Amino acid sequence: MSRSQSTNQAFPPIEPFHAAELPVSDGSKLYFEQVGNPSGQPALYLHGGPGGSCGPGTRRYFDPEKYHAVLFDQRGCGRSKPLASEPDYDFSNNNTAQQIDDIESLRRHLGIERWVLVAGSWGVTLALAYAQAFPQRVKAMVLGSVTLGTRQEIDWITRDMGRIFPREWQSFVEYLPEEQRECSYTEDDTGDICAAYAKLLQSSDPAVHQPAAKAWCKWEDTHVSLMPGWQPSARFQDPELSLIFARLVTHYWSNDCFLAPNQLIQNIEKIADIPAVLIHGKWDISGPLDTAYQLHNVWPASELCILEEAGHGGIGFGQAIRQALAKFA
Numbered sequence: 001m002s003r004s005q006s007t008n009q010a011f012p013p014i015e016p017f018h019a020a021e022l023p024v025s026d027g028s029k030l031y032f033e034q035v036g037n038p039s040g041q042p043a044l045y046l047h048g049g050p051g052g053s054c055g056p057g058t059r060r061y062f063d064p065e066k067y068h069a070v071l072f073d074q075r076g077c078g079r080s081k082p083l084a085s086e087p088d089y090d091f092s093n094n095n096t097a098q099q100i101d102d103i104e105s106l107r108r109h110l111g112i113e114r115w116v117l118v119a120g121s122w123g124v125t126l127a128l129a130y131a132q133a134f135p136q137r138v139k140a141m142v143l144g145s146v147t148l149g150t151r152q153e154i155d156w157i158t159r160d161m162g163r164i165f166p167r168e169w170q171s172f173v174e175y176l177p178e179e180q181r182e183c184s185y186t187e188d189d190t191g192d193i194c195a196a197y198a199k200l201l202q203s204s205d206p207a208v209h210q211p212a213a214k215a216w217c218k219w220e221d222t223h224v225s226l227m228p229g230w231q232p233s234a235r236f237q238d239p240e241l242s243l244i245f246a247r248l249v250t251h252y253w254s255n256d257c258f259l260a261p262n263q264l265i266q267n268i269e270k271i272a273d274i275p276a277v278l279i280h281g282k283w284d285i286s287g288p289l290d291t292a293y294q295l296h297n298v299w300p301a302s303e304l305c306i307l308e309e310a311g312h313g314g315i316g317f318g319q320a321i322r323q324a325l326a327k328f329a
Contacts (some may be wrong), residue, residue, distance in 0.1 A: 010060040046108075067325065095255070102326055143279065220236070
């Protein structure tokens, strides 16, 4: 099994054989890197967030002898430019359709015909949207911590989980104006929490946006904290990374991830024949298992792998991703 003898262990650390910036629409530049075997099976990794990034650990999912892996930081975050933390950042230039165009621009730039998509959390939503737009470009998919970008999922995280973490949720919403706190559990609330936070976070005044970013990321850490072995995210100790993450998440969530209601389920026939492995943690309270289960039930070519000791990531995910990739190499 090449440099590592088993998919039970991460492949050894590896450096990119190529890294660069790709100019795309609206003056954005995407940081991307290529690792592994240039003649191997092409694969693309889509990170979570929105507002995350790719790191050295992500490269170790891919067998360096069998895969030509492409990793990139999505617009507005990571090493791509401009960053969503900049005072004059134009959020109108960042939506799901533009991200799909970015992926296609990267594919054409690299001369890749078809690739395996590997994604986690928000990256799963983006991977599904891309695959449904360009099914002829996708060979297979490996999707961990399945999300579909629906209003139900967004309401679950921002409102309904207050029943599980009532003390922390009260602190989370106390930061908002009175009208958002009052309507947070009413039937006609269609995203006031996300919209209110987005308004605060997009303020140019650090005295406004920095405390909002800290409060949002504190809640983010809370709703994944039931995962076995959980530790607070180190990235949220960095004020700029926290601001980028919170700004992009609330921008997308307050706009329903720029998707029509249940779009990804309703369009599943477009990718019905593309093989996929869906990997989800049994203890994922942030994104409950029913989302992955629903997707699997309507996707004939999918396989559902439930990790008994994992949450929204965690124990067993790396091994499950590597095992799934071994099938498609």
